[in-house]
Amino acid sequence: MESLRTKKLFLEPESYLPENREAELNFQKQKVLIHQELVDSLDLSMLAQISEKELSGEVRAVATEICDEHASVLEGIDRERLLNELLSEVFGLGPLDQLMADTSISDILVNHAYEIHIERNGQLEESDVIFADNQHLMRIIQRIVSRVGRRIDEVNPMVDARLPDGSRINAIIPPLALNGPSLSIRRFGTAPLQIDDLIEKKSLTPEIVDFLAAVVDSRTSMLISGGTGSGKTTLLNALSNFIPREERLVTIEDSAELLLQHKHVVRLETKTENTEGVGEISQRQLVKNSLRMRPDRIIIGEVRGAEALDMLQAMNTGHEGSMTTIHANDTRDALARLEMMVAMSGFDLPLPVIRQYIANGIGIVLHGARLKGGQRCITRVSEIIALNERGDYQVEDIFGFEQTGLDDQGNAIGHFYSTGYRPACLKRMEASGIRLSDQIFEQKTFKA
Numbered sequence: 001m002e003s004l005r006t007k008k009l010f011l012e013p014e015s016y017l018p019e020n021r022e023a024e025l026n027f028q029k030q031k032v033l034i035h036q037e038l039v040d041s042l043d044l045s046m047l048a049q050i051s052e053k054e055l056s057g058e059v060r061a062v063a064t065e066i067c068d069e070h071a072s073v074l075e076g077i078d079r080e081r082l083l084n085e086l087l088s089e090v091f092g093l094g095p096l097d098q099l100m101a102d103t104s105i106s107d108i109l110v111n112h113a114y115e116i117h118i119e120r121n122g123q124l125e126e127s128d129v130i131f132a133d134n135q136h137l138m139r140i141i142q143r144i145v146s147r148v149g150r151r152i153d154e155v156n157p158m159v160d161a162r163l164p165d166g167s168r169i170n171a172i173i174p175p176l177a178l179n180g181p182s183l184s185i186r187r188f189g190t191a192p193l194q195i196d197d198l199i200e201k202k203s204l205t206p207e208i209v210d211f212l213a214a215v216v217d218s219r220t221s222m223l224i225s226g227g228t229g230s231g232k233t234t235l236l237n238a239l240s241n242f243i244p245r246e247e248r249l250v251t252i253e254d255s256a257e258l259l260l261q262h263k264h265v266v267r268l269e270t271k272t273e274n275t276e277g278v279g280e281i282s283q284r285q286l287v288k289n290s291l292r293m294r295p296d297r298i299i300i301g302e303v304r305g306a307e308a309l310d311m312l313q314a315m316n317t318g319h320e321g322s323m324t325t326i327h328a329n330d331t332r333d334a335l336a337r338l339e340m341m342v343a344m345s346g347f348d349l350p351l352p353v354i355r356q357y358i359a360n361g362i363g364i365v366l367h368g369a370r371l372k373g374g375q376r377c378i379t380r381v382s383e384i385i386a387l388n389e390r391g392d393y394q395v396e397d398i399f400g401f402e403q404t405g406l407d408d409q410g411n412a413i414g415h416f417y418s419t420g421y422r423p424a425c426l427k428r429m430e431a432s433g434i435r436l437s438d439q440i441f442e443q444k445t446f447k448a
């Protein structure tokens with residue numbers, strides 16, 4: 001068995017191995033050795049001529065023979081688990097298969113071979129799953145990226161791509177990753193959360209939903225801001241249900257995450273350059289092209305750069321009701337970041353002009369946060385009214401969330417409230433035949 005060991009590509013961070021994990025590490029190492037012997041034993045020309053079901057049976061039979069030959073070395077190891085995981089090594093993603101099969105997991109974060117964290121129900125936790133070594137992890141990463149037509153090596157040590165099931169992956173390897181290969185997988189459910197689900201999870205209240213539904217229906221453009229994992233895309237998906245069914249939507253994303261429950265949708269996704277360094281299609285190019293596709297609204301998964309200018313131009317020229325998200329710490333930061341992105345467009349626009357574009361194009365800004373305990377929450381709903389005499393944004397908060405403490409489990413507790421401000425966009429809603437009760441905007445707190 002020892003002769004099966006291959007030369008290691010990376011220094012193994014043995015010091016990172018969690019306590020009491022030696023047995024699992026031994027299992028993974030023995031599995032890797034058996035896997036190598038299994039691959040060497042298979043008649044690849046014969047296997048190419050049989051069905052997938054027959055192939056799986058043949059591989060399992062050969063794996064069983066090899067395990068029998070090394071029974072003394074494998075004493076104490078769960079044979080059935082070993083055989084199942086050997087099939088995962090051949091056909092799947094090795095140790096990651098069991099995590100990918102768990103629909104409650106939204107993120108899989110592989111720091112290195114011996115440390116994998118997962119996010120489940122908004123909470124991060126360390127997984128019991130480990131790899132045999134960094135070479136084992138590297139082999140799985142190469143399999144993942146090759147399946148989506150990409151490659152990863154020292155010349156191209158970073159890959160960002162989307163798996164066939166919609167999951168988004170990012171892999172980075174040495175020399176950039178100092179502790180060995182690292183992998184992040186962002187997973188998306190097959191059925192996006194509906195607005196009632198968000199109310200049940202206390203991300204917002206029925207009163208706020210009534211207002212946002214009217215905002216969307218009256219074609220008021222919206223910006224959703226927040227940090228990583230704050231639920232921006234989830235909220236955008238849910239709010240899209242309020243868009244009238246007869247409208248034509250064009251979505252634009254770097255990596256497809258949106259699952260709009262709408263019939264009339266054209267989905268566009270950017271394209272990275274090929275190995276020769278050509279062929280890249282950016283979000284900005286897609287935004288410009290989308291204007292020729294007769295959209296009623298343009299929805300950008302996340303605005304990140306120079307496409308911000310083209311998006312604002314669309315919002316100001318007949319595509320009201322468009323929506324996007326942005327990474328930001330609060331409402332003011334979101335507007336400042338948007339200004340910076342417009343400045344990256346290559347046009348030497350004065351700041352007052354940029355601000356006027358933003359104030360005219362965007363009516364409502366939502367800010368979301370991930371609270372202690374993993375709860376996602378809309379912490380601010382604000383209206384951009386105009387620019388004041390100093391050229392600054394006149395922004396008024398309509399609704400907010402105040403955290404008052406933590407419960408016995410360490411989860412954030414608090415309440416939603418309305419500020420008492422009656423938004424100017426109500427006139428636009430009334431012109432569209434939409435009327436909201438004034439009681440929604442009375443200064444008070446709402447039960448979360």
